[in-house]
Amino acid sequence: MKKVFEAIHLLKDEKDEPICSYIYDLDHLKKHVEFVTRALPQNCHMYYAMKANSEERILRTVHPYVKGFEVASIGEVKKARAVNSSVPIIFGGPGKTDKELASAISENVQLIHVESINELKRLAMIAEYLNKRVSILLRVNLRGPFPSATLHMAGRPTQFGIDEAQIEEAIQLALSYQSLQLEGFHFHSISNNLDNTGHIELIRIYCQKAKQWSRKYKFPLIYMNVGGGIGVNFSNLEQQFNWELFTGELQKIIVQENMGNVVIIFECGRFLTSSCGYYAVEVIDIKETHGKTFVVVCGGTQHFRLPVSWQHNHPFELMPLERWHYPFERKAVVNEKVTMVGQLCTPKDVFAKDVSINQLRIGDVIVFLYAGAYGWSISHHDFLSHPHPQHTFLETEIELKV
Known part of the structure; x- marks a missing residue:
């Protein structure tokens, strides 16, 4: 946090306006992604899911440590190619147009994840x-049941993948086309899973299903994409998914299920980039209505939609700033519960409800932690046409890139 606080002071010195900035610690990102990828068994490849955060500096930092990028649009393909013209790309998403499929082919993406029988027919043509x-x-949209997680993409009615009941029809159809080479299966059933033991059992199911269909229809199983889905615990930052334990158990599964000759693909996003990001916002007002205390910050969910989207109180640190240039008293709250909100004209513009604080004043800064994934990338940036936040990237020495 020291590096982040120093960056905030520099931003305040540079431009004496309320702080509103995303701050990314690229040194931390490198170290974390290197740790994650190094722990994987030899036949496992990590692809970065760009949907989590596709800022160019993030992509360039992650690129040396991952096998390639997972994308869900041609726009993301172009961002990936801007980083490296030959980087391996796997292309997914439930609603690919003919133009997107043709563009993916012309861009020589490594693999296309086919999400329906109709899409399979169009792609072949x-x-x-x-x-x-x-x-x-x-x-494949498996029938389940699956471990509990924040989001489920399979095991229940969703728009993702081919229903397990239809998968054998899809396999036979895929094998009948000369223009297609079926090389395996993509399973991505849950998201933000914090249970490493449950996740191992899920991958065992994937292995058994993929082998069963490969044997029955006599085609070589080259790849098995097990998706992402590794979670981040926003409620307790000290208790995160145990990646070392998980990868150790994964190696055992690979041996037990005789999957050593199959390339197992992971496509993680949140798990790689969440912890490197911070959303720093200055308190511009403190007010009481109907017995509740509200802290209003310079910013809002148009910048950082994740907390309201997932309906949680987002973790934060408080940073006091001693500057106060008004001639009247500086308002503060001490040992109270407050609700942290943004500038938008909607009661849904909330970051944290009824959270206890020791002391907070107008002009201090709230730094929301673990904001490096699904923060800026999923937010409705231009709602009410407020200014966009600054984007600050820290690498080795404090370096401001806005």
Whole structure:
């Protein structure tokens, strides 16, 4: 936090306006991603899920440590290619247009994750027209049951993947097309899972299903994409997903299920970048209404939508700033519960409700932690046309890049 607080002081010196900035610790990001990828078994490859955070500096920092990028649009393909023209790309998403499929083929993406039988037919037709043979994985919406997690993409009615009841039809159809090369399956059933033991059992199910279909329809199983889904515990930052324990158990699963010759793909986003990011906002007002104390900050959920989207109180640190240039008393709250809100004209613009604080004054800064994933990237930036936050990247020595 020392590096982040120093950066905030520099920002305040540079421009004496209320602080509103994303701050990314790229040194921490490098160290974390290197640790995550180094712990994986030899036949496992990590792809970075760009949807979590596609800022160019983030992509360039992550790129040396991962196998490639997982994308869900042609726009993300172009961002990936801007970082490296030959970086491996796997392309997914439940609503690919013909133009996107053709562009993915022309961009030579490594694998296309096919999400429906209709998409399979369209892709085969487009690939044949372009005289290309395209490598694919079939995304399977398994029937479950699965471990508990924040989000489920399978095991219940969702728009993701091919229903397990239809997967054998899809396999036979895929194998009938000369323009397609079926190389395995894509399973991504849950998101933000904090149970490393449950996640191991989920991967065992994936292994058994993939092997079963590969044997029955006599095609080589080259890849098995087990998705992302590794969670971040926003309620207790000290108790996170145990990656070392998980990867140790993963190695045992690979041996037990005889999967050593299959490339197992992970496509993590949140787990890689969340902890490197901070959303720093200055308190511009403190007020009481109907017996509640509200702290209003310079910013809002148009910048950082994650807390209201997931309905949690986001973790934070308080940073006092001693500057006060008004001639009247500086308002403060001491040993109270407060609700932290933004500048938007909606009661849903909330970061944390009824949280206890020791002391907070107008002009101090609230630094929301673990804001490096699904923060800026999922937010409705131009709602009410407030200014965008600054984006500050810290690397080795404090370096301000806005």
